[in-house]
Amino acid sequence: xxxxxxxxxxxxxxxxxxxxxxxxxxxxxxxxxxxxxxxxxxxxxxxxxxxxxxxxxxxxxxxxxxxxxxxxxxxxxxxxxxxxxxxxxxxxxxxxxxxxxxxxxxxxxxxxxxxxxxxxxxxxxxxxxxxxxxxxxxxxxxxxxxxxxxxxxxxxxxxxxxxxxxxxxxxxxxxxxxxxxxxxxxxxxxxxxxxxxxxxxxxxxxxxxxxxxxxxxxxxxxxxxxxxxxxxxxxxxxxxxxxxxxxxxxxxxxxxxxxxxxxxxxxxxxxxxxxxxxxxxxxxxxxxxxxxxxxxxxxxxxxxxxxx
Amino acid sequence: xxxxxxxxxxxxxxxxxxxxxxxxxxxxxxxxxxxxxxxxxxxxxxxxxxxxxxxxxxxxxxxxxxxxxxxxxxxxxxxxxxxxxxxxxxxxxxxxxxxxxxxxxxxxxxxxxxxxxxxxxxxxxxxxxxxxxxxxxxxxxxxxxxxxxxxxxxxxxxxxxxxxxxxxxxxxxxxxxxxxxxxxxxxxxxxxxxxxxxxxxxxxxxxxxxxxxxxxxxxxxxxxxxxxxxxxxxxxxxxxxxxxxxxxxxxxxxxxxxxxxxxxxxxxxxxxxxxxxxxxxxxxxxxxxxxxxxxxxxxxxxxxxxx
Numbered sequence: 031x032x033x034x035x036x037x038x039x040x041x042x043x044x045x046x047x048x049x050x051x052x053x054x055x056x057x058x059x060x061x062x063x064x065x066x067x068x069x070x071x072x073x074x075x076x077x078x079x080x081x082x083x084x085x086x087x088x089x090x091x092x093x094x095x096x097x098x099x100x101x102x103x104x105x106x107x108x109x110x111x112x113x114x115x116x117x118x119x120x121x122x123x124x125x126x127x128x129x130x131x132x133x134x135x136x137x138x139x140x141x142x143x144x145x146x147x148x149x150x151x152x153x154x155x156x157x158x159x160x161x162x163x164x165x166x167x168x169x170x171x172x173x174x175x176x177x178x179x180x181x182x183x184x185x186x187x188x189x190x191x192x193x194x195x196x197x198x199x200x201x202x203x204x205x206x207x208x209x210x211x212x213x214x215x216x217x218x219x220x221x222x223x224x225x226x227x228x229x230x231x232x233x234x235x236x237x238x239x240x241x242x243x244x245x246x247x248x249x250x251x252x253x254x255x256x257x258x259x260x261x262x263x264x265x266x267x268x269x270x271x272x273x274x275x276x277x278x279x280x281x282x283x284x285x286x287x288x289x290x291x292x293x294x295x296x297x298x299x300x301x302x303x304x305x306x307x308x309x310x311x312x313x314x315x316x317x318x319x320x321x322x323x324x325x326x327x328x329x330x331x332x333x334x335x336x337x338x
Numbered sequence: 339x340x341x342x343x344x345x346x347x348x349x350x351x352x353x354x355x356x357x358x359x360x361x362x363x364x365x366x367x368x369x370x371x372x373x374x375x376x377x378x379x380x381x382x383x384x385x386x387x388x389x390x391x392x393x394x395x396x397x398x399x400x401x402x403x404x405x406x407x408x409x410x411x412x413x414x415x416x417x418x419x420x421x422x423x424x425x426x427x428x429x430x431x432x433x434x435x436x437x438x439x440x441x442x443x444x445x446x447x448x449x450x451x452x453x454x455x456x457x458x459x460x461x462x463x464x465x466x467x468x469x470x471x472x473x474x475x476x477x478x479x480x481x482x483x484x485x486x487x488x489x490x491x492x493x494x495x496x497x498x499x500x501x502x503x504x505x506x507x508x509x510x511x512x513x514x515x516x517x518x519x520x521x522x523x524x525x526x527x528x529x530x531x532x533x534x535x536x537x538x539x540x541x542x543x544x545x546x547x548x549x550x551x552x553x554x555x556x557x558x559x560x561x562x563x564x565x566x567x568x569x570x571x572x573x574x575x576x577x578x579x580x581x582x583x584x585x586x587x588x589x590x591x592x593x594x595x596x597x598x599x600x601x602x603x604x605x606x607x608x609x610x611x612x613x614x615x616x617x618x619x620x621x622x623x624x625x626x627x628x629x630x631x632x633x634x635x636x637x638x639x640x641x642x643x644x645x
Contacts, residue, residue: 178353181629182360183621185584186602190361190614193606194368270481277483277588278603290483297487297592301495308487319479 055333059255062332069328075321079314083140086133091116094134095285098125111306120306122295128310131287136314138199138288139269142206143322146268147261149207154214155257159249161215162222163241173219176212184209185274192280199282202275206268214260221256225249255333262326266319273315289315339637346633350626357622358408362401365611391416414616419608425616428601433620435505436586436597439513443521443582451525452571455532459567460559462537470529477526482585485519486592503594516589524578531574536567565639572636576629583621 063069092098098121111120111128119128161172188205195201225231226249234244273290275281282288289311296308379387388394392403407413414425458470480488493515494502506512539545540563548558587599594600598617605613 174349177349178356181350181353181622181626182357183580183584183618183625185587186614186618186621187361187364189587189602189606190364190618193609193614194364194611266479274481274483274584274588278591280606293484293487297483297490300487300491305491308491312484315484316479320475323475323478 055255059329059332063328066328066331068324069332072321072324072328075317076325079136079318079321080140082314083133083136086136087130089118090127090130090133092127092130094130094287095126096130098127100125111310119310120304122307123299123304128292128307131292132289132310132314135287135289135292135311136318138282138286139272139290139315139318142202142272142288143265143269143318145203146206146210146271147264149203150210150214150264151257151261152211153207154211155218155250155253157211158215158218158220159222159245159253162219163226163245163249165223165226169219173216176215179209180212185271188271188275189278189280192275197280197283199286202272202281206271210264210268214257214264217256217260218253221253222249225252259326259330259333262322262329266322266326269315269318269322289318342637343630343634346630350630354619354623354626355405358405358619359401361615361618362404365615366397366400368611391418408619414619415612417605417610418612419605419610425613428605428613429598429616429620432590432596432598432601434507435595436583436590436599438507439516439520439589439595439597440582440586442513443517443524444579446517447521447525447528447578447582448571448575450521451528452532452568454525454529455571456536456559456564456567458529458533459536459540460555467533470533474526474529474533477522478530481523482519483588483592485522486515486588489515489519490592503592505593505595505597512595516593516595519592520582520585520589524582527578528571528574531570532567535570536563539563539567542566569636569640572632572639576625576632579628580621580625583624 098115098117111118117127117129119132121128122131157172157176161169188209191205192201231244231248234248239247269289272281272288273293276288276290277294279291279294281291292311293308293315296304296311299307385394392400395403404415407415412426414429417423417425417428420428454470454474458467461467490502493500500511500514504512545558545563548562553562586597587603589595590597590599591603598620601613602617604610605617
């Protein structure tokens, strides 16, 4: 029997190619994400905002707490955005450079969003995975706790905390982190419940792998998709929370600022014709939120093709 | 059904008690008492003040009498800053205002959101759909504290149509901007949720059967698709309600409407812990009550839920 060596080679090449071309879940998701125009646009916006936050200061000619005395008190007439004075975004009432302040505000807002979301990822995932995996009474107690905490009007409690224990950025992070993980733990628990009856978990249990190792090695990796999407969508929510607090004047303290505080300042002075004080912080605020929303939605669509 | 409601109540009451005790302990543990001033008070005066407000009692007695006052007489105690006003007075002054614009915003958000979402889903991939989706995406990044200054800029400073702030119960001009500012972003979320759930329902078997029977499009949507499609919206109403109550803080500050949010921020700046706690507990109670109502509606609409 003669084997057509040429055909064999072609087959070998085909299987090999099949092997290379075989796409993992992640490659598939990446391909879908890159085809999604809205998500790519969101990513672009985010890159722009992050670059602005990281390197904006090297473009600024003023620092964020430096007062330009030639403008002070005449912000409406002299403080407008201009390239000559070096105030690209204009100044505020005190003559402080709005460009530098917007850079700094964006940094704080991004930091609060990402740290709040990171706390949610760590605490929420562990809490939800533990409750879901063990089930029974442990699950009941843990999820009841979450239910009770969710019923607390957290914004009021957060303000209570900030007023009673002093306004500081640590307190803000702690307060935001305290509440952000609740929803996350619910979602993770739901996913864990459906994961834990899979065959490979059963097999792991059968050969006597301890629960902690099963959660770490088999449950957590399978949660990455849900957690990533939810964490991305959580970032804008955290930014909103922080901005809300800062809008009330209870957030970060001067000379530090955040986008919420800048919007608050800007909206307090719109009647005096200094529109740029509202416009520029608002622009960056809206751009950041848009970016995260689009990327989050895109990630969800990419990881969950059935939903499209 | 009754058992189901009782079960939910059995969870709601301990939650509320926990909230009261928790906020009391928080207040107690805070550095500095309510009478801490820059120039320290003479110790005798401080002792008298503490005795007057019952702060010299052991902690558990204070908690018990505080909780008992709320449970038995709905009495949140005296304000720590205003000598002639109780927490109840302060809440009673702002609450009707907040309730009015809060209720209106809620209705606007739900009615407009559900309508917009339904129309977008029924006219899927048409200009109307794109418009609705664009609107809801745009509105999502416009929370109340962004909407408020924009509205004032347009309707007060540019067009001179509406007063820039203040509140009158008998003049709807004063209601418009607070309601729009408060409802826009939730309306957007409701529209998005409604659209995607309606799209899903419209492809389900019972809708195809209804079409095959020859029912008109409108009748299918209203009688067969609306109810199941509303389920995700209903479960979003709880969080939306809480967020709107929270948003009243912004509305009260920005539009000087004098609602409960204003009282809360004022008391926060005055360190009037009694008022802050009173409002927090009241909002918590409202939240729990509202979630209970939502659960009951959910159980009534969703045939899959068995009590």
